[in-house]
Amino acid sequence: MTDSPPIISVQGVSKRFGNVAAVDTVSLEIRQNEFFALLGPSGCGKTTLLRMLAGFETPSEGEILIDGQDMTDVPPNRRPVNMVFQSYAVFPHMSVFDNVAYGLRVTKTPPGDIAQRVQEALHMVQLSEQAERRPDQLSGGQRQRVALARALVKRPKVLLLDEPLSALDAKLREAMQLELVRLQTTVGITFVIVTHDQHEALSMANRIAVMESGRVQQVARPAELYEFPNSRFVADFIGKMNLFQGRVVERQGAEMTVDIEGLGRLVLPGQDKSAETRPVSEGQEVGVAVRPEKVKIHRDAMPAGPIVLRGQVREVAYYGDTSHVFLRLDSGQVISANLRNDSRTSDPSVKIGEDLWCSWEPQDTLILDR
Amino acid sequence: MDSWRKNPLVFWVLNLSPSAWLILFFIVPLTLVWVLSFGEKRGLLEVAITGTFDNYARALQPLYLEIFWKSIWMAGLATIACLIAGYPVAFAIAFAPDRWKPFLLLALMVPFWINILIRTYALIAVFRTRGYVNFTLEWFWDQANGLLTLLGLGGYQLIGARYEPLELLYNNFAVNMGIVYAFFPFMVLPLYANIEKLDRSYMEASLDLGAGHWRTFFSVVFPLTWHGALSGIIIVFIPALGAFFIPDLLGGTDSQLIGNVIERQFKSANDWPFGAALSFLLMYITFGALALRALVAGRNRGLDV
Numbered sequence: 001m002t003d004s005p006p007i008i009s010v011q012g013v014s015k016r017f018g019n020v021a022a023v024d025t026v027s028l029e030i031r032q033n034e035f036f037a038l039l040g041p042s043g044c045g046k047t048t049l050l051r052m053l054a055g056f057e058t059p060s061e062g063e064i065l066i067d068g069q070d071m072t073d074v075p076p077n078r079r080p081v082n083m084v085f086q087s088y089a090v091f092p093h094m095s096v097f098d099n100v101a102y103g104l105r106v107t108k109t110p111p112g113d114i115a116q117r118v119q120e121a122l123h124m125v126q127l128s129e130q131a132e133r134r135p136d137q138l139s140g141g142q143r144q145r146v147a148l149a150r151a152l153v154k155r156p157k158v159l160l161l162d163e164p165l166s167a168l169d170a171k172l173r174e175a176m177q178l179e180l181v182r183l184q185t186t187v188g189i190t191f192v193i194v195t196h197d198q199h200e201a202l203s204m205a206n207r208i209a210v211m212e213s214g215r216v217q218q219v220a221r222p223a224e225l226y227e228f229p230n231s232r233f234v235a236d237f238i239g240k241m242n243l244f245q246g247r248v249v250e251r252q253g254a255e256m257t258v259d260i261e262g263l264g265r266l267v268l269p270g271q272d273k274s275a276e277t278r279p280v281s282e283g284q285e286v287g288v289a290v291r292p293e294k295v296k297i298h299r300d301a302m303p304a305g306p307i308v309l310r311g312q313v314r315e316v317a318y319y320g321d322t323s324h325v326f327l328r329l330d331s332g333q334v335i336s337a338n339l340r341n342d343s344r345t346s347d348p349s350v351k352i353g354e355d356l357w358c359s360w361e362p363q364d365t366l367i368l369d370r
Numbered sequence: 371m372d373s374w375r376k377n378p379l380v381f382w383v384l385n386l387s388p389s390a391w392l393i394l395f396f397i398v399p400l401t402l403v404w405v406l407s408f409g410e411k412r413g414l415l416e417v418a419i420t421g422t423f424d425n426y427a428r429a430l431q432p433l434y435l436e437i438f439w440k441s442i443w444m445a446g447l448a449t450i451a452c453l454i455a456g457y458p459v460a461f462a463i464a465f466a467p468d469r470w471k472p473f474l475l476l477a478l479m480v481p482f483w484i485n486i487l488i489r490t491y492a493l494i495a496v497f498r499t500r501g502y503v504n505f506t507l508e509w510f511w512d513q514a515n516g517l518l519t520l521l522g523l524g525g526y527q528l529i530g531a532r533y534e535p536l537e538l539l540y541n542n543f544a545v546n547m548g549i550v551y552a553f554f555p556f557m558v559l560p561l562y563a564n565i566e567k568l569d570r571s572y573m574e575a576s577l578d579l580g581a582g583h584w585r586t587f588f589s590v591v592f593p594l595t596w597h598g599a600l601s602g603i604i605i606v607f608i609p610a611l612g613a614f615f616i617p618d619l620l621g622g623t624d625s626q627l628i629g630n631v632i633e634r635q636f637k638s639a640n641d642w643p644f645g646a647a648l649s650f651l652l653m654y655i656t657f658g659a660l661a662l663r664a665l666v667a668g669r670n671r672g673l674d675v
Contacts (some may be wrong), residue, residue, distance in 0.1 A: 056574055076577040089575035093593045102589070103579030154579065 005068075007032045007158060007190045008053065013062030014214075015048050022048040024214035025062070030158075030192060030207075035184050037201035038194045040211035041237070046194045049211070050160050053192065054083045067157050082151035083160040086167070088143045090135045096122070096146050097131040103154045121153035124183065141172050152187060161193040165200060177204050198238050202226065210234050231370045232287050239291060242335045246288040246367075248280055256280070256367060260288050262331030266307060268362050280369045287368035294364040295337035297325060297350070298357040308359045311335065313352050325350055327358055407646035417643055425647035434631065434648070441628040442655065444542065445610035448549035452557040452606050453599060455550070460561035460598075475562075478555050486552055490619050493548055497538040497620070504535040544620035545627075549610045556609075557602035564598025565591070597667065604663050608656050628652055 006029040015023040023045040030036045038046040051057045052064060055076035064071045066080060082103070091099050100121055104114045122128045125145035135143055144164060151159055164180070165173045181204050184191045195201050201208045202222040209219045210233075218230045229235035232243065249265065250257040256268045266288075280286060301310075311327030314334065323339045337358055339350075350356070407426070409419040428434070463474045481489060496502045511533040518528060538544060572594060576586040592599070614629030621627075628648065635645030 054574075054578060056577075076574070077580045077582060081578075083575070083578045085571045085575055087569060087571050089569065089571035091572060091575070091590060091594075102576070102581075106576075106579060106581040106585050106589070150575075150579065 005032065006030060007067055008192070009065040011063045011065070013052065013059045013064060015052060015057055016060045021214050026216050028209060028216060028219065030190060033188055033190055035181065035191045035204055035206045037205035037208045038192065038211060039198060039201040039208050040196065042196055044211040045214040046211050047162060050162055050192065050194045054081055054160055055079050080157040081160055082154050082156040083162065084147045084151050084164050086163045088147040090143050090146045092135050095131070096127060096133050099146055100150045100153050103150060117153050121149040124152065125149045140167055141176065144168070144176070156189065158190045158192060161191060163194055163196070180204060210237060229366065229368070232368050235289050235366065235368055240336065241289050241291060242295065244288045244333065246286050248282050248284045248286055251280065251282050258286065258288060258367065262329065262333050263309065266362065266365070268365055268367065280367060284369065289366040289368055290360050290364055292324065292336040293338040295335060295358050295360045297337050297339060298359065301357060306362045308357060310355065310357055313350055313354045313356060316350050316352065327356060403646045403649060406643050407650050409643040411641055411643055414640070425644045428644060429647045429651050437626060437628050437631055438651070441611055444546060444627060445549070445607050448546050448610050449603050449607045451546065451550045452554055453603060456554065456557035456561050456602060460558050460565050463562050464565040478558055482555070487615065490548055490552070490616055493551060493620060494539060497544055499535045501538070503538055507536065508533045539620065540622040542621070542625050545617045545625045548616040548620045549613055552616060553606040553610055556605045560598040560601040561595065564595040568594055600663055600666060604659060607659060611656065612652060
């Protein structure tokens with residue numbers, strides 16, 4: 001997949017509304033058959049970028065190529081992409097069948113083909129039984145399937161999805177996540193999804209672009225994004241993170257010696273491959289980070305290791321599958337650690353006020369230079 | 371707030387004045403006119419209520435039916451013209467930047483601050499032979515003629531020897547324009563209200579699925595804003611049907627509408643019973659139009675978005 005040519009190529013695209021740059025010099029390549037997610041907090045420009053792909057907004061600068069073709073002067077109705085709207089925008093005055101057939105009728109598809117393709121599309125989203133229903137007789141999840149079928153029946157080169165799951169309740173959302181992935185593998189079309197939900201992006205996408213205030217912060221596979229975020233913003237936005245201030249004392253290749261504020265000096269082996277290329281120099285202020293689930297908790301004093309810290313339990317949050325323990329370290333900083341409740345009797349019985357020890361492996365430590 | 375069931379006194383006190391107003395100035399006069407329509411003219415000011423249907427029989431004579439039919443036709447034409455012109459204007463306002471909208475709506479309403487009679491007289495200045503439309507057209511004619519002369523074609527009189535002013539006033543065209551001009555905002559406002567609350571993503575979805583702008587309008591926008599159009603049609607059609615001073619001022623000899631006939635019965639002809647019968651026939655037609663609207667609206671219920 002890595003070698004397939006890009007189906008979408010975004011080249012230095014900006015979109016300004018007045019003085020505000022909603023999208024700021026973004027360059028991206030989305031590959032054939034990829035499930036690509038644009039992830040970011042609200043107002044980060046991800047929807048504007050998607051709408052530029054669909055043709056509803058014109059870039060102030062830069063170019064968008066879809067399947068190698070410049071889209072600058074191509075109106076939305078002539079682009080080889082289709083969109084699933086956040087509100088679904090299922091036409092309320094048409095039956096389910098007519099909604100799905102609409103896109104074929106307006107492009108003068110032979111009527112025989114229309115009936116067959118609509119049936120196929122409805123079957124694909126399991127709505128064959130509801131073909132004659134009106135949208136107001138459908139549930140939210142069913143309306144979304146209509147919107148999906150209506151877009152997929154056009155056999156677009158790229159399917160654009162604007163926060164498609166945000167209006168569904170939690171259970172249905174999880175089911176739809178799996179179904180979207182299944183659909184994407186079945187139809188073999190590139191999906192570009194916009195979401196503010198990191199879980200959604202991590203669980204569905206092949207690659208994710210994290211956006212913040214109009215800029216792309218990082219583009220990576222989900223696991224890479226989670227384990228090797230390239231900035232404080234990404235580290236904090238994806239999952240949870242313990243973040244400390246530090247300063248690089250010494251650097252030899254990928255191996256770094258870092259003074260962490262309140263925690264002491266730490267030698268980090270060059271596990272992080274990208275660390276070698278990072279422009280981190282001696283004396284530089286950096287962020288030192290570790291994921292809560294990488295932090296281990298011990299009841300007894302540990303032999304002094306590379307990273308062993310003592311703290312007092314301030315709070316315990318129980319989530320069923322995990323418990324999050326918040327420790328106040330002797331230095332006054334708070335660190336969180338996740339305990340997996342992997343047995344019914346594994347109730348950590350960690351009490352507030354209790355003194356505990358925590359530790360983590362040096363290679364699980366992240367150095368964030370921005 | 372208290373329900374009127376819990377606190378009937380408050381309900382009755384609050385409703386007393388509007389009810390009294392309605393009864394005194396609407397129900398009572400209407401009933402008087404209705405009763406009058408079954409009367410006979412006995413003298414200059416004397417009318418005897420005899421329960422006769424003669425007035426209605428006379429009103430249904432071909433002469434008056436023809437005028438009824440013409441009035442319906444003229445009002446319908448003006449309504450359609452309002453609808454066709456109203457959609458683009460309503461669209462323009464609904465899609466204008468938010469800070470512009472109040473001013474555009476104000477611009478639509480400002481003419482209402484001037485009496486309709488004066489505005490209709492103003493139309494005479496626009497349409498007459500030496501009026502602004504003809505002045506403008508003459509200017510264009512002069513420019514075109516000047517250009518032809520410049521090209522050395524002046525001698526051929528390709529566009530006539532001199533500008534021939536168009537006869538725009540004192541005919542059915544002028545009456546129609548007058549009605550359209552008078553009632554246009556009544557079409558635009560309900561259309562605007564409907565287009566404004568129409569979810570833009572319906573239009574975007576239509577474009578996204580490959581439809582052009584015309585197809586999007588007729589397949590998506592129009593069916594979804596049809597309720598606004600229907601309200602506009604009704605509130606333009608009904609007053610247009612009863613228009614009397616517009617045809618009076620702008621119309622020619624063949625531009626008499628039913629409103630003029632009714633006015634004449636009450637004034638110059640002094641035949642109140644017959645005028646009353648004509649008025650009520652007109653009202654029944656109006657009821658018919660409203661019933662039709664209710665029928666269409668009822669059939670499309672559940673389509674409100």
